[in-house]
Amino acid sequence: MSERVQEDESQEWIAGKHPVMEALRSGREINKIWVAEQAQKSAQSIMLEAKKAGLIVQIVDKRKLDQMVEGMAHQGVVAQAAAYRYFEVEELLGRAKESGELPFFLLLDEIEDPHNLGSILRTAECTGVHGVIIPKRRSASLTATVTKTSAGAVEYVPVARITNMAQTIDKLKDAGVWVAGADVGAERDLFASGMKFDMPLAIVIGNEAKGIGRLIREKCDFLIKLPMHGQLNSLNASVAAGVLMYEVLRQRLGK
Known part of the structure; x- marks a missing residue:
């Protein structure tokens, strides 16, 4: 089933x-x-x-x-x-503007595991993300499993489902939003000196196995990585997204 x-x-x-x-x-x-x-x-x-x-x-x-x-x-x-109503990207931008806060979005580049999507939505709700954007193809959608894993966060975090991630990034940039890609090959890590997120921001989280696609990576304004001190070189997608979201929240609360 x-x-x-x-x-x-x-x-x-x-x-x-x-x-x-x-x-x-x-x-x-x-x-x-x-x-x-x-x-x-x-x-x-x-x-x-x-x-x-x-x-x-x-x-x-x-x-x-x-x-x-x-x-x-x-x-x-x-x-x-x-059935859940997906939002338009313009609606997400409008909601962020109405909040009076610096816009904060997540773009999920082909996150396929519904448990990962649910966990990301739960953390997004807790950290004040104004909207999550997912592609229509090769991506988990808002299923019953996602709703359950999100612990109800799906009712509060608006999700937009789009056909072209690259074009959506261009649309966000035109609206004054900076786009950061989470990539293990990035030169700077999240906690590097001078790494600031006090701007309208969208963070791209890549596929569980492949990471961010090449075209999407090139579209990003800058890339960031999480420092790794163990034997492994990556985290579960929802855990990595959670660390990034909370660092953005920490900096913004600090201001």
């Missing part, structure tokens, strides 16, 4: 107590919620939130939920929601 369990393209499933609660709190359009008989006590807060919103909550046997979201740890709670 695919990770995104759908009856049609206009709806999707959200599995797990935390993802369902965050979907409710964010105002996501939800059609119906199912709660397993055995989970009624632990799902009381979700049931109360659903009641406030006038949503139908159906109590069912756990086996029904197992069939609805096969292979996922649903914790006895499943919701049927309107």
Whole structure:
């Protein structure tokens, strides 16, 4: 079964107590919620939130939920929601401008593992990223697995899905955004003296195995790498992205 369990393209499933609660709190359009008989006590807060919103909550046997979201740890709670709406890059720029903060975006160059994407979205929400940009092809999309791994962050971090990453970088540059590529071959490391991120910024994170593509690397204004003091020369993509995001946040909070 695919990770995104759908009856049609206009709806999707959200599995797990935390993802369902965050979907409710964010105002996501939800059609119906199912709660397993055995989970009624632990799902009381979700049931109360659903009641406030006038949503139908159906109590069912756990086996029904197992069939609805096969292979996922649903914790006895499943919701049927309107499909996630991807944003346009212009909308991300507009939201950043409205925030009054220095724009901060992530561009994910063919991140294929949905767990990595979910983890990146979770950290992005915690560090104030104004938007995440992913390609339509050769990339994980916003599946039920991503929603679960993001711990509900997908409800708060706008994601744009684009057809051409190079053209999108040009569009960001035209809007005054500097583009930094995370690359193991970069000359300067993240903590080098004078490495500042007090400008409108977009960080490119590359594919888990290949890193950033050649064309995208050449489009970047500058490249940065994480210092490595062990035997390995790279980190998991979501961990590397997390370190970079928190360094940007650290510098900006310091100002």
